[in-house]
Amino acid sequence: MxxxxxxxxxxxxxxxxxxxxxxxLDLSLSNGLSLKNLPWQxxxxxxxxxxxxxxxxxxxxxxxxxxxxxxxxDAFRFVRPVSHKILGLSTLFTMxxxxxxxxxxxxxxFLMGLEPTLVYPMMIVLLILSIESGWFALRITQKGKAFRxxxxxxxxxxxxxxxxxxxxxxxxxxEMHQDMINFQYKDDLNLFLPLDVIRKEDRxxxxxxxxxxxxxxxxKKGKSIYxxxxxxxxx
Numbered sequence: 001m002x003x004x005x006x007x008x009x010x011x012x013x014x015x016x017x018x019x020x021x022x023x024x025l026d027l028s029l030s031n032g033l034s035l036k037n038l039p040w041q042x043x044x045x046x047x048x049x050x051x052x053x054x055x056x057x058x059x060x061x062x063x064x065x066x067x068x069x070x071x072x073x074d075a076f077r078f079v080r081p082v083s084h085k086i087l088g089l090s091t092l093f094t095m096x097x098x099x100x101x102x103x104x105x106x107x108x109x110f111l112m113g114l115e116p117t118l119v120y121p122m123m124i125v126l127l128i129l130s131i132e133s134g135w136f137a138l139r140i141t142q143k144g145k146a147f148r149x150x151x152x153x154x155x156x157x158x159x160x161x162x163x164x165x166x167x168x169x170x171x172x173x174x175e176m177h178q179d180m181i182n183f184q185y186k187d188d189l190n191l192f193l194p195l196d197v198i199r200k201e202d203r204x205x206x207x208x209x210x211x212x213x214x215x216x217x218x219x220k221k222g223k224s225i226y227x228x229x230x231x232x233x234x235x
Contacts (some may be wrong), residue, residue, distance in 0.1 A: 002059060002062075002093075002161055002162055005055050005056075005058055005059045006059075006097060008055055009052055009055045009056065010100075012048050012051050012052050012055070013052055013104055013122075013126075015048060016045060016048045016049065016052070016122060017104075017107060017108070017111070019044065019045060019048070020045065020108075020111050020114060020115050020118055020119060021111065021114070023041060023114070023115055023118070041118070042117070042118065045115075045118040045121075045122075046121065048122075049121045049122045049125055052122065052125055052126075053125045053129075056125065056128075056129040056132075060129075060132055062162050062163070063136055063161065063162060065163070066146070066159050066162050066163035067139075067146040067159065068146075069159075069163060070145070070146045070147075070148065070157070070159040070163065071145050071146050073150060073152075073157065075152045075153070076150030076151060076152055077150075077151050077152065077153070077209055077212075077213060078150060078151040078205060078206060078209035078210075079148055079149070079150040079151075080148060080149055080150075080198070080199060080202045080205075080206075081143065081147060081148050081149075081199070082147050082148060082149050082158055082159070082160055082197050082198075082199075083196055083197060083198065083199045083200075084199075085196050086160050086194070086196055086197050087140055087141075087143065087147060087160070089160075090140050090147075090160045090161045091137050091140045091141055093161065094133055094136055094137040094140060094161060095133075095134075095137045097133045098130050098133040098134045098137060101126045101127075101129055101130035101133065102126075102130050104122075104126050105123055105126050105127060105130070108122060108123050108126070109123070136161075140161075146159055147159055147160065149197055149198060149206075151206070151209050151210055151213055152213075153213055153216065153217065154167060154168055154169075154217075155167045155168060156183075156193065156210065158193075158197055160197070164193075166183045166191050166193060168213075168214060168217045170185045170186045170189075171183055171184070171185055171214070171225055172184055172185060172186060172225060172226065173225065173226045173227075173228070174210070174214070174225065174226070174227050174228070174231055175226075175227070175228035175230065175231055176228060176230035176231050176234065177192065179194065179195045179196065180192040180193060180194050180195060181193040181195060181231065181234075203234055203235060204234070204235050206234075207231065207232070207234045211227060211232075214227075
């Protein structure tokens with residue numbers, strides 16, 4: 001989800017930057033039409049700014065809601081911190097988001113002389129989002145109860161930068177696929193749990209707890225779930 005939000009945010013921001021440059025420099029289209037005469041300039045730029053803000057708020061909501069949900073989750077049979085590698089990658093990606101937004105602010109500062117009334121709102125939005133992103137990156141480095149992986153009687157859940165839940169409902173196979181655990185559901189739906197999420201010293205216990213939980217789930221639901229040999233021998 002973070003990836004989709006970031007891509008969309010980047011597309012809208014680049015569109016905004018191009019539009020402001022086109023208006024400020026009085027660029028023309030191939031047919032000679034001047035963009036300076038484009039109607040609803042303020043409204044269009046305000047709408048793009050609002051979309052970037054909404055996407056940023058969606059990312060913020062998912063982050064902190066996931067933190068709170070994971071902290072409150074007390075029904076885990078198995079619970080361990082996620083690996084240092086995943087925490088490091090999460091910190092890196094979050095800092096990359098922060099750097100991108102700070103870069104966007106610097107870029108917009110060069111456009112201030114062209115269309116200041118259009119640029120100011122986007123700069124404020126990026127400033128707010130960059131502060132939150134930097135704060136969340138710091139939150140990751142502090143680790144804590146939120147950044148963990150757990151197994152309940154209904155699902156596997158973990159949190160790195162967002163919440164991931166792999167439910168047992170409609171599950172038919174659990175197998176290894178390269179460096180990921182593949183949860184295969186009905187209708188050829190596949191959800192993957194990266195093996196790097198689980199610390200090496202916890203993998204054997206994770207495997208045993210998951211198999212036990214799924215066997216209990218099989219008895220309740222009267223269904224069979226297949227485990228391949230690679231997963232059965234996971235260490």
